[in-house]
Amino acid sequence: MKTKEQEDMVELRRLRQENRLLKQRVELLEAESSELAQRLVRGQVSRAEEEETTFVVQRELQALRMVHLQTNHQLEVAQEEIKNLSVILEQNHNSSQNSLEEISAKKEQLTMKEEMVKCLQEELFKVRLREAENDATIRDLRSKIQDLEEDKKTLRESTVDNSTAHLQEELLAVKMREAEANLSLKDLRQRVTEISAQWQRHLQEHKPDPPPGPESTPKKLVGGLFRGSGEVQRLEEELMASRLKEMEAVMELKEAKLKVMELETQNQVSGNQLKRQEEEIKRLTEQLEGMDMKVKEMAAKCRDHLNKYTDLESKMKDELMMARIRDAESSQLVAELTQKISRLETKNSEMAAEGELRSHIDDSEKVRELQEKLGDMKAELMTPSTPDIEAWKLIV
Secondary structure, eight states: OHHHHHHHHHHHHHHHHHHHHHHHHHHHHHHHHHHHHHHHHHHHHHHHHHHHHHHHHHHHHHHHHHHHHHHHHHHHHHHHHHHHHHHHHHHHHHHHHHHHHHHHHHHHHHHHHHHHHHHHHHHHHHHHHHHHHHHHHHHHHHHHHHHHHHHHHHHHHSOOOHHHHHHHHHHHHHHHHHHHHHHHHHHHHHHHHHHHHHHHHHHHHTOOOOOOOSOOHHHHHHHHHHHHHHHHHHHHHHHHHHHHHHHHHHHHHHHHHHHHHHHHHHHHHHHHHHHHHHHHHHHHHHHHHHHHHHHHHHHHHHHHHHHHHHHHHHHHHHHHHHHHHHHHHHHHHHHHHHHHHHHHHHHHHHHHHHHHHHHHHHHHHHHHHHHHHHHHHHHHHHSOOOHHHHHHHHHO
């Protein structure tokens, strides 16, 4: 019984050893198969790459062949052209000597034409500059003419100033006075001539007689007659004096009429001035009313602008407050996110450390297991070998 048990134990150990050896061989075969598979994959990849490179090289060779053929064809065409040109040059060489003079003459003509063209271009440039300057001067003159026409229109449309109107009215009044004075002077001259003529007639008619001798009775009668004629002369003198007084009265009357005319003209002038002043006052009042309306409109606009400005200021303040609040919130969010990120980083580092520790622990456990297995294998190897094991060793 003991021998059977010992044999069974030996067989079990042998079988275990065989299983281990078989496992090792299987692992070795798997490793070799994996290496072979990798080599196959690498070989296939290298073959594919070589095929690709060969395909690319073939395409490049085909392209180079096409280029070579094209270059050969171009060379042939160029050689034919060279031959043709050489023939043409040989033909032209003979006629070139005759055409050299023509070419030189043509060159001189071309140079002359180029010089003429340059001169014409310079003249054209100068003419264009002059035209531009003339256009500018014409525009300036037209603008000045328009300004003068506008000024003329404004002067025509605008009412005459008080000073010019007053001077015109005074001129009219002076002319009227001169005309009246001339008429009155003519009348007075006629009257004076008439009176002087009458006075001369009177003087001629009533000349003084020579002094009389001793009076006699008939002479006394004649003297009485002469005394009567003296009374007539006195009456005529009184008549002349009355006419002179009449003339003086007429002169005074005309002077009074002239004064009345002057006063009337002054009244008209003052009336016209008053009318113009009233018109100016109306115009100024209208302008003042318009300015008041404009001032009111501007004040209303200013109020609207102030209200808009205040609204904008309030909006800007609100926006600034909201922006500050948003900045504060964003800064808080950033701080929270940074804290979360730091926490996550710490957690990640902790998890990585834990994983490394676990992997190290697992590795240490595996190492221990392997050490134990090695110890078991060494212990088994140290045991006395059976004939089967020795035969297997010999086979290996």
